[in-house]
Amino acid sequence: MRIFAIAFIFKFVLAVTADSAPRCRCTPDRSCWPSDEQWQALNNSVSGRLTSIQPVAWVCHDPTFNNATCQNLTAINTNSLWRRAQPGAVQMINWESWLPVNQSCYFETPRSVPCGQGKISKYSVVAESVEDIQSAVRFATAHNLRLVIKNSGHDYLGRSTAPESLQIATFKLNDIEFSDDFVPQGAADGKSVGSTITIGAGAVLFEIYAALLTKGKIAVLGSSYTVGAAGGYVQGGGHSPIGSWKGMGSDNAIEFDVVTAEGDLITVNEYQNTDLFWAFRGGGGGTFGVVTRATLRTFDEAPMVVAQINISALASENTNYWPAVATFSSYVPRLEDENCSGYYFMLPNLTFPGLGQISAVAAVILCAERSNTTEVEDLLKPMLDPIRKMAGITVSLQSTAYPKTVPAVTGLLSGGADTTGNIVILGSRLISRELLLSEDGPTRLTNALSQLPAGDTEPFIGHFVAGGQVARNGDQVRSALNPAWRRTAVHLVWTRSWAPGASREDVQAIENQLTHQEVPIFSGLEPGMGAYLNEADANEADFQESFWGPNYARLRTIKQEWDPTGLFITRKGVGSEDWDDAGLCRLTEKRIRP
Ligand SMILES: Cc1cc2nc3c(=O)[nH]c(=O)nc-3n(C[C@H](O)[C@H](O)[C@H](O)COP(=O)(O)OP(=O)(O)OC[C@H]3O[C@@H](n4cnc5c(N)ncnc54)[C@H](O)[C@@H]3O)c2cc1C
Ligand SMILES: *[C@@H]1O[C@H](CO)[C@@H](O)[C@H](O)[C@H]1NC(C)=O
Ligand SMILES: *[C@@H]1O[C@H](CO)[C@@H](O)[C@H](O)[C@H]1NC(C)=O
Ligand SMILES: *[C@@H]1O[C@H](CO)[C@@H](O)[C@H](O)[C@H]1NC(C)=O
Ligand SMILES: *[C@@H]1O[C@H](CO)[C@@H](O)[C@H](O)[C@H]1NC(C)=O
Ligand SMILES: *[C@@H]1O[C@H](CO)[C@@H](O)[C@H](O)[C@H]1NC(C)=O
Numbered sequence: 128m129r130i131f132a133i134a135f136i137f138k139f140v141l142a143v144t145a146d147s148a149p150r151c152r153c154t155p156d157r158s159c160w161p162s163d164e165q166w167q168a169l170n171n172s173v174s175g176r177l178t179s180i181q182p183v184a185w186v187c188h189d190p191t192f193n194n195a196t197c198q199n200l201t202a203i204n205t206n207s208l209w210r211r212a213q214p215g216a217v218q219m220i221n222w223e224s225w226l227p228v229n230q231s232c233y234f235e236t237p238r239s240v241p242c243g244q245g246k247i248s249k250y251s252v253v254a255e256s257v258e259d260i261q262s263a264v265r266f267a268t269a270h271n272l273r274l275v276i277k278n279s280g281h282d283y284l285g286r287s288t289a290p291e292s293l294q295i296a297t298f299k300l301n302d303i304e305f306s307d308d309f310v311p312q313g314a315a316d317g318k319s320v321g322s323t324i325t326i327g328a329g330a331v332l333f334e335i336y337a338a339l340l341t342k343g344k345i346a347v348l349g350s351s352y353t354v355g356a357a358g359g360y361v362q363g364g365g366h367s368p369i370g371s372w373k374g375m376g377s378d379n380a381i382e383f384d385v386v387t388a389e390g391d392l393i394t395v396n397e398y399q400n401t402d403l404f405w406a407f408r409g410g411g412g413g414t415f416g417v418v419t420r421a422t423l424r425t426f427d428e429a430p431m432v433v434a435q436i437n438i439s440a441l442a443s444e445n446t447n448y449w450p451a452v453a454t455f456s457s458y459v460p461r462l463e464d465e466n467c468s469g470y471y472f473m474l475p476n477l478t479f480p481g482l483g484q485i486s487a488v489a490a491v492i493l494c495a496e497r498s499n500t501t502e503v504e505d506l507l508k509p510m511l512d513p514i515r516k517m518a519g520i521t522v523s524l525q526s527t528a529y530p531k532t533v534p535a536v537t538g539l540l541s542g543g544a545d546t547t548g549n550i551v552i553l554g555s556r557l558i559s560r561e562l563l564l565s566e567d568g569p570t571r572l573t574n575a576l577s578q579l580p581a582g583d584t585e586p587f588i589g590h591f592v593a594g595g596q597v598a599r600n601g602d603q604v605r606s607a608l609n610p611a612w613r614r615t616a617v618h619l620v621w622t623r624s625w626a627p628g629a630s631r632e633d634v635q636a637i638e639n640q641l642t643h644q645e646v647p648i649f650s651g652l653e654p655g656m657g658a659y660l661n662e663a664d665a666n667e668a669d670f671q672e673s674f675w676g677p678n679y680a681r682l683r684t685i686k687q688e689w690d691p692t693g694l695f696i697t698r699k700g701v702g703s704e705d706w707d708d709a710g711l712c713r714l715t716e717k718r719i720r721p
């Protein structure tokens with residue numbers, strides 16, 4: 128009873144202290160904003176690595192227009208490597224704009240349109256050490272600043288920009304180390320987990336794949352050049368072209384070094400800070416602390432067969448197009464059982480040079496631990512034979528054997544960088560194995576797909592990156608990852624866009640159509656499945672349930688314990704419901720306790 132009373136009083140005191148915290152962050156228009164001297168002190172503590180930031184396109188607008196520089200930057204505007212290294216840019220330019228206050232700065236709009244700061248941070252600490260990150264975190268806490276972590280800047284939900292904020296940029300922290308015998312810190316028994324790769328916060332996929340190749344190892348990573356591995360990718364779950372074979376990225380994370388909201392550096396693994404270890408594997412980036420480095424499991428290289436399939440029909444005689452897609456979809460769970468993962472791009476209305484409008488599926492299938500193309504083609508026969516028999520449908524198949532997995536995976540990428548600098552929002556849904564294996568499930572899926580408007584450059588993308596080991600890890604890995612992943616066969620995504628400079632009303636109409644018309648078609652198809660938090664509608668309704676299902680309540684408790692003031696807030700992240708969309712002001716005076 129007595130213990131209870133003390134605990135109660137303690138909780139009460141904590142709550143009162145927190146409630147008296149300011150409701151809004153300090154912004155440049157307020158007297159609490161740090162003085163030039165204070166910024167200079169921060170700059171000194173980070174060895175001169177503080178920069179004040181303008182949006183990258185500011186040289187293309189009056190009064191700061193500079194023709195030569197503007198021409199130069201316009202030429203590399205869509206290069207993801209360049210965008211990664213610019214504190215004044217992210218990859219998807221819609222997250223650089225702040226439409227509610229009418230601030231944006233595009234390369235594409237006329238020189239006479241003024242350049243607005245938008246959601247680009249005011250200052251950035253371009254970190255080169257853990258101490259730089261600690262200084263930035265402590266400064267943000269001391270001055271009640273909006274803090275944002277930018278790694279590659281690829282986030283589709285706008286989590287790597289925030290207006291009026293201090294940014295921590297991680298792109299220079301890209302060290303990579305291997306171990307054949309990694310012992311997690313604090314492992315009581317000194318037990319090794321085997322071979323691992325330890326990467327700095329800013330290492331991105333092409334760097335990591337190159338290192339793995341020289342070492343003869345594989346790791347569960349994504350399909351891109353410049354997505355980071357230790358940031359949003361692994362913390363959000365991380366799907367992979369070897370997912371069906373080896374599980375999710377987060378299933379294979381062994382240890383994180385983390386700077387907490389207090390500014391302390393701690394190690395998080397299955398032996399220490401285990402609540403955070405649970406949260407960092409699927410709880411979402413930017414929410415629980417700054418990861419300075421991450422250790423991921425590696426596997427020995429193995430051969431892989433990659434099959435590419437084109438299925439096409441003239442759009443005028445496409446009555447068999449959706450049945451072909453349904454047949455393909457129904458076979459996906461079988462492929463995943465065979466350690467094959469892949470992607471299928473559905474384009475029901477594609478303008479094809481010389482042919483006019485066609486309906487097409489382009490698929491790439493990666494089968495792990497295989498070296499015989501005939502064997503893989505035999506595996507695909509039960510799927511492709513019935514499609515080949517459909518009137519008006521043409522199928523082509525080409526398979527290639529690779530002696531190693533890493534070149535097979537990186538061979539899918541081309542161009543040396545991702546093409547970004549565009550405006551894109553996504554709709555998405557996790558589709559269960561159960562649905563695709565049910566009698567009418569595949570047809571119900573294609574009926575839903577056929578209701579969506581289909582543009583030339585906006586394919587529906589089926590990522591079959593689950594099943595297999597992702598499903599089996601449901602019993603083996605305890606983490607914050609949305610449990611719906613364990614039942615998933617396909618992560619379905621589609622894209623929407625608008626032109627730079629479109630009015631706020633036009634943008635809202637497109638967003639509303641996606642959130643209120645398109646996504647519900649799929650959430651209605653399979654209530655309870657949810658969506659992948661890294662590749663989902665930026666305005667996802669009931670995001671807590673969609674992204675984490677039953678894990679949300681515990682995530683909120685852990686967030687409250689490690690970050691009671693909400694220093695690490697991201698759009699549609701854990702705890703973000705307490706804040707406005709920009710993360711600048713709390714919505715409620717009184718804290719909602721978990
Ligand atoms: C071209 C492309 C291909 C993709 N391919 C895949 C794929 O194959 N598989 C897949 O699962 N996903 C894929 N994604 C989605 C990707 O996982 C997300 O965009 C993810 O958020 C990227 O993480 P990032 O750290 O690189 O990006 P950022 O936008 O810089 O960061 C994302 C989030 O993580 C936070 N964060 C970044 N670094 C840290 C850190 N060190 N500590 C704490 N928080 C941090 C940020 O604050 C932000 O909230 C792809 C995206 C694109 C654009
Ligand atoms: C921080 O210091 C460096 C080195 O002295 C300087 O180049 C930079 O402009 C300073 N940053 C700010 C924001 O003043
Ligand atoms: C900018 O430079 C380009 C290429 O050199 C030139 O064609 C254009 O006329 C210049 N524009 C202005 C406004 O100077
Ligand atoms: C533009 O790019 C060229 C070639 O990379 C370079 O030589 C030149 O200095 C750049 N000009 C400006 C103003 O940045
Ligand atoms: C937004 O800003 C632009 C450029 O400054 C201006 O032309 C436009 O009138 C503004 N729109 C609104 C709704 O304020
Ligand atoms: C899938 O991979 C696992 C792990 O390597 C292996 O044990 C299993 O036999 C493979 N399954 C098939 C069907 O090849």
Ligand SMILES: *[C@@H]1O[C@H](CO)[C@@H](O)[C@H](O)[C@H]1NC(C)=O
Binds near residue numbers: 476478484581
């Ligand atoms: C298909 O695309 C063409 C060309 O963009 C367009 O005219 C036509 O309306 C589209 N058809 C459908 C069914 O969307």
Ligand SMILES: *[C@@H]1O[C@H](CO)[C@@H](O)[C@H](O)[C@H]1NC(C)=O
Binds near residue numbers: 501505
């Ligand atoms: C490849 O698989 C086919 C079909 O299973 C088999 O007939 C053939 O012998 C295999 N080739 C090799 C080189 O193993």
Ligand SMILES: *[C@@H]1O[C@H](CO)[C@@H](O)[C@H](O)[C@H]1NC(C)=O
Binds near residue numbers: 436437523524525
């Ligand atoms: C599929 O179509 C694309 C685009 O026309 C082409 O580049 C590719 O080689 C085709 N693949 C197969 C297997 O036919």
